[in-house]
Amino acid sequence: MEISVSTGLYYTKGYKEILDIIASTSCRNIELFLNQAFIDIDVLELQNEVSKRNLNVLSIHTPLEFIAFPRRESEQYWINKSIEISKILGSKLIISHMVLGEYFDERISSLDDLHKENMINYCSIEDIHITSENLPKFNGGSFLGRVDELFEFVTENNIDLTFDTTHCAFSGYPILETFMKFKSHVKNIHISDFDNGNEHKVLGEGNLPLKDFITHLKKEMYDGIMTIELDLDNKKRNNITSTKQAIAAIQKSIDYIENNIR
Template sequence: MKLGMPALIEYDYFARNVELCRKLSLDFIELNMNLPYCDLNKITAFVQNNGEMMDGIGITIHLPEEIDIASFHKTIRSGFLKFIKETIDISRELRASVLNLHAHPGIYFTLPGGKAWVNEKNDGEFIKIFSDSLAELNGYAKNSVCKICFENIGINKYALDCFQEIKKYDSLYYTWDIGHDASSGYQVSDFMMNNISRVAHMHLHDFDGKKDHNPLYSGNVDINKYIGLASSAPRDMSVVIEVKTEDSLKESVNKIRALGVF
């Protein structure tokens, strides 16, 4: 198991993340491509020019959150797929091990009786689009050491169907986001446990019953359980402590070390 940190929004430069990663003796940094300083051309130049500073620090990549490979607008979908492929190409230069993207549950309309999900109403159409996009990415990923991992965010029937569809493609993997899972009542836990050999990446953060992305051991998630799962998984799993501030990250790492669980 490798333990890492996310790029932080409170920083303006990638170098500050590298300094904190080394100070906390973590293994890697997950770039967030929604942050301007995580532009991959800038990061590639930084890595090439700061080899000694980056020595021993790996990289994973979190794709922009707006990407939806099941968009029924062909032009938008094609643009997203092209962007993902370009990112895979750049990831080779960075030696990135994971390319993380959200498995979107889709768009909903708020009605008097609750939410009406567009993707669920048109499930067959969207699943076919999603599957066609998966096939295209699966073919491209076969030539890459960077694993494409789909992350659970909001969960509905359509999202669960999408996770089942991913199983059909042997070069695609899962990111198990523990905080998201907790906030949705652990709706993907059984699926992830039954497919643990395909879980290559984990986002670990706590949930207090109201909000997630809290420091580890501050909520009701059994953190030790999931660290144990990641440590004993059949493949070498990377685990991001996905809290959002420097203080929360330090608190989480210090607690893990004090408890001796990693």
């Protein structure tokens, strides 16, 4: 298992500051989340800045819909672009789930159907895993929030999955049992804590049984990526008000994992 930290910690800071914060922890691996801070950075410039900080890009998360769709950029566009970025940065996994929001092409009647089509079309690419991700469950929301429907899709089409603990908890599903259901398809885990409706909390600061979850992953010899995905912008989720606190919060989450896999 390789531990990684998502650059999606912040949407409001510059990309160099986000990389500096992660580089100040003991983790050397990152998931490149292409939010506002990273979406328009030249990939060679990004490669240089990542290398300068002795970091490695293990995975790439495509932009969310509210960023990409106003730019008239589709999920297919960003999967292709992420593949090209992966070739330069050496990452082996991509996460994509553009299934929400108002699409710029009115010919597309269902973003769920388009996402399914994209996942099927890209699932056999060599040397890189294109993964979907379970999302929070909402009435009338995406199939990615409905466990049984998502399970049927990934098993019938041999789709790789990024399993998100806090999305699973938000939907009311037990994280360990749900992970075990999808285990053979999971290549990446987005791990964060959850409490009272608040997602993406620092590990150990919510009410999820993360200790048991991590211990079970070790027992199951899970050999994928475990990506710490926190939200340090939203003060309701994590009351982080300084760079020093941000570094400490990330390090606390890293230590939480490492202390439970020894």
